[in-house]
Amino acid sequence: xxxxxxxxxxxxxxxxxxxxxxxxxxxxxxxxxxxxxxxxxxxxxxxxxxxxxxxxxxxxxxxxxxxxxxxxxxxxxxxxxxxxxxxxxxxxxxxxxxxxxxxxxxxxxxxxxxxxxxxxxxxxxxxxxxxxxxxxxxxxxxxxxxxxxxxxxxxxxxxxxxxxxxxxxxxxxxxxxxxxxxxxxxxxxxxxxxxxxxxxxxxxxxxxxxxxxxxxxxxxxxxxxxxxxxxxxxxxxxxxxxxxxxxxxxxxxxxxxxxxxxxxxxxxxxxxxxxxxxx
Ligand code: AMP
Numbered sequence: 001x002x003x004x005x006x007x008x009x010x011x012x013x014x015x016x017x018x019x020x021x022x023x024x025x026x027x028x029x030x031x032x033x034x035x036x037x038x039x040x041x042x043x044x045x046x047x048x049x050x051x052x053x054x055x056x057x058x059x060x061x062x063x064x065x066x067x068x069x070x071x072x073x074x075x076x077x078x079x080x081x082x083x084x085x086x087x088x089x090x091x092x093x094x095x096x097x098x099x100x101x102x103x104x105x106x107x108x109x110x111x112x113x114x115x116x117x118x119x120x121x122x123x124x125x126x127x128x129x130x131x132x133x134x135x136x137x138x139x140x141x142x143x144x145x146x147x148x149x150x151x152x153x154x155x156x157x158x159x160x161x162x163x164x165x166x167x168x169x170x171x172x173x174x175x176x177x178x179x180x181x182x183x184x185x186x187x188x189x190x191x192x193x194x195x196x197x198x199x200x201x202x203x204x205x206x207x208x209x210x211x212x213x214x215x216x217x218x219x220x221x222x223x224x225x226x227x228x229x230x231x232x233x234x235x236x237x238x239x240x241x242x243x244x245x246x247x248x249x250x251x252x253x254x255x256x257x258x259x260x261x262x263x264x265x266x267x268x269x270x271x272x273x274x275x276x277x278x279x
Contacts, residue, residue, distance in 0.1 A: 024139035059125030
């Protein structure tokens with residue numbers, strides 16, 4: 001496994017086997033089974049496999065958790081090596097954003113609601129870094145998690161709009177035994193917060209059950225999620241959404257497919273989760 005922070009070495013490795021198909025799994029590290037599910041699928045579907053580990057500062061607002069984001073590069077590299085990854089790109093900020101950097105990629109409408117409403121500068125950072133990774137590595141296929149549902153929609157849009165020659169593949173959410181979606185940020189929860197954090201999953205399933213029992217009113221479904229979250233003393237709801245899965249606009253009536261999604265604070269740890277119901 002080649003591990004490098006240098007763009008030139010990535011390109012040399014990538015183009016040493018130009019006819020091979022390459023998969024890419026972009027990550028911010030502190031890997032868990034959610035990340036590894038993407039790695040395994042990508043390993044099975046491509047001749048060669050690249051992963052990136054980079055905690056991208058441009059997708060964090062100044063008050064967010066960039067400084068405390070968990071990191072363990074040695075452990076991450078051992079996990080990736082065990083999965084048969086060929087190339088790991090671990091750039092520093094000076095490689096990704098050298099002095100004079102001033103070009104950003106911005107997807108418009110799709111980045112405004114949901115995560116974008118709470119984190120207005122987030123997706124500009126995400127699409128910029130993913131566009132750079134696509135240009136540096138030039139993967140045949142890139143793998144993202146449904147855990148970050150809006151991110152997947154935004155990246156698909158970007159890849160189509162900017163004609164990236166990359167197939168964007170979205171993989172299912174991997175959960176803990178109590179339903180909590182795996183996330184690097186879960187490591188920052190206290191034991192009591194961790195115990196209550198299964199409420200995100202519970203709220204999503206409560207809304208789905210209500211929908212299947214005939215409740216189609218968007219406001220009522222959003223309220224059900226909010227009320228479920230409020231049953232936990234340490235949880236503070238950021239948003240609860242029942243949106244169109246393609247446009248991400250809130251639905252007043254749910255007649256077809258719906259993306260239920262949530263963001264909840266436990267202290268200063270912000271967790272997200274979602275459930276896509278297709279009918
Ligand atoms: P991150 O390191 O949080 O930026 O995540 C890297 C990739 O892994 C993103 O495409 C995430 O959506 C995906 N991912 C994170 N957590 C999970 C999970 N629990 N299940 C599936 N994919 C995930």
